[in-house]
Amino acid sequence: MTAISERVSGPTEQQTSKTVSQSVFDGSRLRVVLLVDVCDGAQQQFLEAYEQMGKQVASVPGHVSDQLCQSIENPSQWLITSEWESAPPFLAWVNSEEHVRMVEPMHSCIRDTRSLRFHIVRETGGEKAAAASGRRLQSEPRIGDGVIRHALTFTVKPGSERKVAELLANYESPEARVDDTTRLCRTSLFMHGNRVVRAIEVRGDLLAALRHVARQPGIRAVEEAINPYLEQDRDLNDQESARVFFTRAALPAVHHVTAGRESEEVERHALFYPARPGMGMKLAELLARQDERAADDPRGPVSRSTVFERDDVVVRLVDVRGGLEAVDPAVALGLADSAQVAELTTLLDEGAAEKGGDLSRLLSLARMELVTDRRSAQDA
Known part of the structure; x- marks a missing residue:
């Protein structure tokens, strides 16, 4: 899971935008906290696995330091904290296959984990000390909208798309209320090819919500029904198999902006941007930067936008007044002018980049097919 936080200012732009509620692109340092519940008697095995992982992570770009702590009250409770130069290098690492392989030895001795991510706002010594050391702090406290956004993505076997869409469109919606403090607000499901x-x-609590959904009989049934069509095999009855699948399927939200232009005519759409190898985060940042600028235009058609990114998969979820057909293709794609079109083309994979000169064609290729969009009664 990835928690995303409001962007107040960019690394080179100091202007505050009240419309941007969440982003990983502010350039400030990141503190990651991992709460770990170790199986009884497995403490030494866990310590040895951590020491091996620590040697590897020390060479990861953007990593600053980390600490391993054990509870003084319960020997099964451990805490791993790490500091990173900023959020993007951490996300690039934690969402990589390298990370999946690196942490595998630890999971045989762990009952449960919980990951929390924070931008650093203040520290002892103040901003002068941080500036002297070259460390960037988040400039102001942020105010979000109380909603956590997350996505999952996976591929199905070519030729099974229609059957999978049918299964995913007709599942029984889970109960929106998770507990006294957590509620499901909305689920939007799209497909792009397979x-x-x-x-x-x-x-x-996002983690509580995900676990709540996974326990629902209707959700469990549809997940089992699509298993034969998945390109990545999984066994939901095998905890390790399910963990690896959903780790790889996680598609974190890296930026969200709300323009404050609500309308009954708003339609939800999703656009898929296949990035060149290694360019996914740069592509996501380009879209985030453009969406932030567009949100400041009171006449703009996009009322809300969320950018999701993992590796070379970038998805932009947008709520648009009047639908995409009524919007200029460049604006729909999240671009302001020809300069941004050129920059976008350099970040897209070769197949999509060839269509960069024809924005209508590029928009058509990027559009994802809506399978289902469900809102809880309280949020409808």
């Missing part, structure tokens, strides 16, 4: 993207919005 790629599935499921975006969810939650108020409260």
